[in-house]
Amino acid sequence: MRTPRTVLAVATIGLMLGAVGCSKDVTGTARPDPATAPLALSDDGFGIVAGYDDAPAQIEIFTEPQCTHCHDLQQAYGDQIAYYVTVGGLRVTYRPLTFLDQDSDYSATVANAMFVAAEPAGDATTTGTQFQHFVEELWAQQDPGGPAFTGEELSGIARDAGLPEPVADNVSRDQEAVDVDAMEEANYSLLYDVDPGSTGTPTVVDLETGEKIDLSDETWLDQLVAS
Secondary structure, three states, X not given: OXXXXXXXXXHHHHHHHHHOOEEOOOOOOOOOOHHHOOEEEOOOOOOEEEOOOOOOEEEEEEEOOXXXXXXXXXXXXXXXXXXXXXXXOEEXXXXXXXXXXXXXXXXXXXXXXXXXHOOOEOOEOOOHHHHHHHHHHHHHOOOOOOOOOOHHHHHHHHHHOOOOHHHHHHHOOOOOOOOHHHHHHHHHHHHHHHOOOOOEEOEEEEOOOOEEOOOOOOOHXXXXXXX
């Protein structure tokens, strides 16, 4: 994975995230085996949930695979998210969107791969921590406006993120794990309900309050977990 960011880098990216985004035209109980942080689908089937049900901080992240500001979010906070998911302090629901797809199915391909990664492959299952690392790698290798990742490329990203080999193999295959059009409609509707005046990505929601989190404060994640 990438090396830790400096405080200055986090602060700069935090301010940038607060200023602009992509739009449509530790507190917690330590676990005896933190590597088993669970992964599941949301009740509606259009979100992917990483972390323990009883995590004291619970958030929802609306993200678009071609959104450069979503890349910035993962670059600045991805490793922290993975840590808090691992130790039981945070539960995060990813809700992918695909509104930046124009002449390709780049975002749809990435979104579908995320749902494939959340499915068991025989006895092999992806943990919440591994999934978070997969998200980080997907956005680290982001190519907005470029061709969609091939199955082989997605499988390589999954392996680099530490996903189990059978799951990584499945990620490379052309299989539909989610109805992407229905996912886009459902997730965009939820995003619009959060902030109809500035509907864009990344949007992070505190599920306890239902409020959109101010990403311009670079300490937002630490404060949320500590509160």
